[in-house]
Amino acid sequence: MSTRIVEVRKGILKKNDELAAALRGRFGAAGVYTVNLVSSPGTGKTAFLERTLSTLRERGLRTAALVGDLETDNDAQRLARSGVPVRQINTHGRCHLEAEMIGTHLEGWTLDGLDYLFIENVGNLVCPASYDLGEQLRVVLMSVTEGEDKPRKYPGIFNSADLAVITKYDLAGPCDFDLAAASANIHAVRPGVAILTTSAKTGEGMDAWLDALAGLRARGA
């Protein structure tokens, strides 16, 4: 039985990879830099994205967002307040986004003229690691409230990320968060990856994150 599951999963992943490659080509042609945000539920992806969208708007950049959840359009409603185009993807029980869902939810949208497209994945530290969404950059978020050892417990998703962001840094004190230990754990599973600290609440670290993003986009990394 378990062999069969693996085969079915491989089949799904192969199809997903093909669709993701096509999406990546489309994003490249339109000149839009696409970012896939992955994390545990409750890491603060939506608050981080909300502040990211509004700050990029102040900088005169054009953005859009797709947000995944099993149910509800709470996040799309929150993000729409940033004044940018947002669409909710409801997975109805699936624990991750897939490339096909991205393609479907981009229908009717013009990507030309867009600087950034953000995809907020379903909150899950396991399965989203395996699904390429055609993004140019995968960012893993981890909050100071989650415990410094998460990268070692969920190595797959940290290993698949191009950048790590530590969120809710305003709570680092009350949570006795140990940045050196967390960084060492991230680097143990993803050597050399850049690690940024942010607080969507206070704004701390948001400019550094957006500068880093602009640099990556400029280099086409």
Add this chain to the structure above:
Amino acid sequence: MSTRIVEVRKGILKKNDELAAALRGRFGAAGVYTVNLVSSPGTGKTAFLERTLSTLRERGLRTAALVGDLETDNDAQRLARSGVPVRQINTHGRCHLEAEMIGTHLEGWTLDGLDYLFIENVGNLVCPASYDLGEQLRVVLMSVTEGEDKPRKYPGIFNSADLAVITKYDLAGPCDFDLAAASANIHAVRPGVAILTTSAKTGEGMDAWLDALAGLRARGA
């Protein structure tokens, strides 16, 4: 393709349900009350369980624990400090525990004379909902740092739980946590379920939790 996945999954779940029923019979015969703890990664399941085990020990009760993670035996090491038998289950990529893993990891253990067996599931708000582990009680944990709307976004796991525990309550202030809103969201997906607030750090609410647990065990609920 998607039909085939559903069929394979149904086959797995049927097999899992059979194994879970056998485990439940075994737990009942041995007089051990088994509790399955489910939550997002970083909700503080291990800290909660650590304090639960040491307090039950002080109360003269005999406990044991099985703890699930993709990788590492960090949690088993932490929990072993409570002086109770603990075994780590590494799922190596699986995002949930299954009944078969429980059976395998109980080998060589005598359940007779044990009052409670705790199972700490893999941190994940989606797939653990579908896998019965033979437990008598399923407890969903949610921390004050995660956002009050998690139950609506992940209704399956909250709906499958017999009891809800809100953790890290010492951080409720710094997190502007709204207990009434969180409770309303839990009750929207699981009407009438009991909701407790706890802090493993300060000990707040731990006695109430253990009293509730003793009551449930006594009633065989």
